[in-house]
Amino acid sequence: MPPHNVIIDCDTGVDDALALLLALRSPEFNVLGITNVAGNVPLNKVVRNTLVVVEHSGKNVPVYQGASHALTGGAETAEYAHGSDGLADIGFPEPKLVKQEEHAVDYLVRTFMESAEPIDLITLAPLTNIALALLVEPRLEEHIHSLVMMAGGISGGNTTPAAEFNVWVDPEAADAVFRSHIPMTMVALDPIRQGGGIYPEDVDRLEKCGASWCWMASRLLRVQRTRWEEYLGHPTPASPPDLAAMGVALDPTLAEAQMLPVVVETGGKHTRGMTLVDRREGRMRFRSGQEPNVNTVLSIDNARYRKLVLDTWLED
Ligand code: BDR
Ligand code: CA
Numbered sequence: 001m002p003p004h005n006v007i008i009d010c011d012t013g014v015d016d017a018l019a020l021l022l023a024l025r026s027p028e029f030n031v032l033g034i035t036n037v038a039g040n041v042p043l044n045k046v047v048r049n050t051l052v053v054v055e056h057s058g059k060n061v062p063v064y065q066g067a068s069h070a071l072t073g074g075a076e077t078a079e080y081a082h083g084s085d086g087l088a089d090i091g092f093p094e095p096k097l098v099k100q101e102e103h104a105v106d107y108l109v110r111t112f113m114e115s116a117e118p119i120d121l122i123t124l125a126p127l128t129n130i131a132l133a134l135l136v137e138p139r140l141e142e143h144i145h146s147l148v149m150m151a152g153g154i155s156g157g158n159t160t161p162a163a164e165f166n167v168w169v170d171p172e173a174a175d176a177v178f179r180s181h182i183p184m185t186m187v188a189l190d191p192i193r194q195g196g197g198i199y200p201e202d203v204d205r206l207e208k209c210g211a212s213w214c215w216m217a218s219r220l221l222r223v224q225r226t227r228w229e230e231y232l233g234h235p236t237p238a239s240p241p242d243l244a245a246m247g248v249a250l251d252p253t254l255a256e257a258q259m260l261p262v263v264v265e266t267g268g269k270h271t272r273g274m275t276l277v278d279r280r281e282g283r284m285r286f287r288s289g290q291e292p293n294v295n296t297v298l299s300i301d302n303a304r305y306r307k308l309v310l311d312t313w314l315e316d
Contacts, residue, residue: 001028002030003027003028003029003030004028004029004030004118004120005030005032005115005117005118005119005120006023006029006030006031006032006119006120006121006122006249007031007032007033007034007035007108007111007112007119007120007121007122008020008023008031008033008034008035008121008122008123008124009034009035009036009037009066009104009108009121009122009123009124009125009129009130010034010035010036010037010039010046010050010123010124010125010242011036011037011038011039011040011041011046011124011125011126011166012036012040012046012047012049012050012053012086012087013039013040013041013046013049013078013081013082013086013087014040014081014082014083014086014087014088014220014223014224014240015124015224015240015241015242015243016040016049016050016053016124016125016242017049017052017053017087017216017220018217018220018221018224018240018242018243018246019124019150019240019242019243019245019246020034020050020053020054020057020246021053021056021057021213021216021217021313022243022246022247022250022309022312022313023122023246023249023250024053024054024057024058024059024061024213025057025058025059025213025312025313025315026250026312028250028251029250031059031061032061032111032119033061033062033063033064033100033107033111034050034054034061034062034063034064035063035064035066035104035107035108035129036050036063036064036065036066036099036104037066037067037104037125037126037128037129038067038068038069038070038075038077038126038128039077039078039125039126039165039166039169040077040078040079040081040082040086040125041077041078041079041082041085041086042068042075042077043065043066043067043068045085045086046086047063047065047099048094048095049085049086049087050063051063051095051097051098051099052087052092052093052094052095053216054095054097055095055096055097055212056092056212056213056215056216057212057213058211058212058213060097062100063097063099063100064099064100064102064103064104064107065099065100065103065104066103066104066105066128066129066132067104067105067128067129067132069128070126070128070169070170070172070173071128071131071132071170071172071173072170072172074169074170075169076168076169078159078165081227083223087220088219088220088223088224090219090220090223092216104129105129105132105133105136108129108130108133108140109133109136109137109140112133112140112143112144113137113139113140113143115143118145119143119144119145120144120145120146120147120148120249121144121145121146121147121148121182122147122148122149122245122246122249123147123148123149123150123151123166124149124150124166124242124245124246125166126166126167126169126170126173126174127149127151127166127167127170127173127174127176127177128169128170128173130147130173130176130177131170131172131173131174131176131177132173134176134177134180135176141180141181141182142181144182145183146182146183146184146185147177147182147183147184147185148184148185148187148245148248148249149166149177149184149185149186149187149245150166150187150241150242150244150245151164151166151167151174151186151187151188151275152164152166152167152174152186152188152189152262152264152275152277153188153189153190153274153275154188154189154190154275154277154279154296154298155190156189157189157273157274158189159273160270160272160273161270162265162268162270162271162272162273162274163265163271163272163273163274164188164189164273164275167264167273167274167275168272168273169273171264171265171266171272171273172266174264174273174275175263175264175266178262178263178264178275178293178294183295184293184294184295185248185249185252185255185257185294185295185296185297186262186275186294186295186296186297187241187244187245187248187255187297188275188277188296188297189241190298191244191255191297191298191299191300192239192241192244192300193239194299194300194302195236195237196237196239196300196302196305196306197225197236197237197238197239197240197244197302198221198225198237198238198239198240198243198306198309199237199306200225200237202221202306202309202310203218203221203222203225203238205310205314206218206221206310206313206314209313209314211313213313214313214314217313220240221238221240222238224238224239224240225237225238243309244300244305247300247305247308247309248297248300250308250312251304251308254300254301254304254305254308255297255298255299255300255301256297256298256299256300256301257295257296257297257298258295258296258298259292259293259294259295259296260277260278260279260292260294260296261277261278261290261291261292261293261294262275262276262277262278262290262293262294262296263275263276263290264276277294277296278290
């Protein structure tokens, strides 16, 4: 099978970095380009971090700078989770690679509209770039072969009780994307919060492997796991949401999923940024008027996910 053409949109913090390393080292993917949006850290740091990650991956994939603010103007960040530099303040050296001149939104429109081959889109960030691209070229939704997103929550959020970070930062953009007709899969917080993830012994193996991508991944995973152990007060595997979403994008058979009606709350005194997932059965559901529109991941086979991640990074 030839590799799938993919474009990745991200706000490179710790878990985006891990997801990028997985995608860039995978023989299943031909990563055409990486588009960046403000999110975990301000846009200039996101772009810098993406270039650092691409360099550590041993590949050279073009990086495009996109939106610096949400559609309605805010730019909420998450240094509390990703460190002041967005890469856990580990001190990775400055990159030698440089970003492309073309704007990320122009790149998305041009590439999807002109390609004769199917291209899949994977988003790990607020959906601002994708919403802007759909505004610029509404026919884009017919040209995106599929979309896998790390976005939303089925039973609640992480940034607020209702909202997951990527949707919270730009609910209007998420709303535009969820209302589009792009065939989409949502990897929300719930399948990631089921106790699975990358184990300490996996991180030890990566640390010994010697390749620059293994070394970077092991440093980031160690920090992520330590932070969560402090937060939860008990041992836990590392469970970076974006890495899990990338695992599902690489191998959809890892996921148990169901087509469900999903809408984004853009108002709501307490629920702005919520992904409202209708899990009611049969006739009850159809009364709401919203057809099932999102392939919603309910669980991930953790043993196979771990194996995919480890095999990909340790292969060379
Ligand atoms: C998502 O928010 C960001 O902090 C992470 O990179 C991930 O994409 C998790 O809610
Ligand atoms: Ca992210």
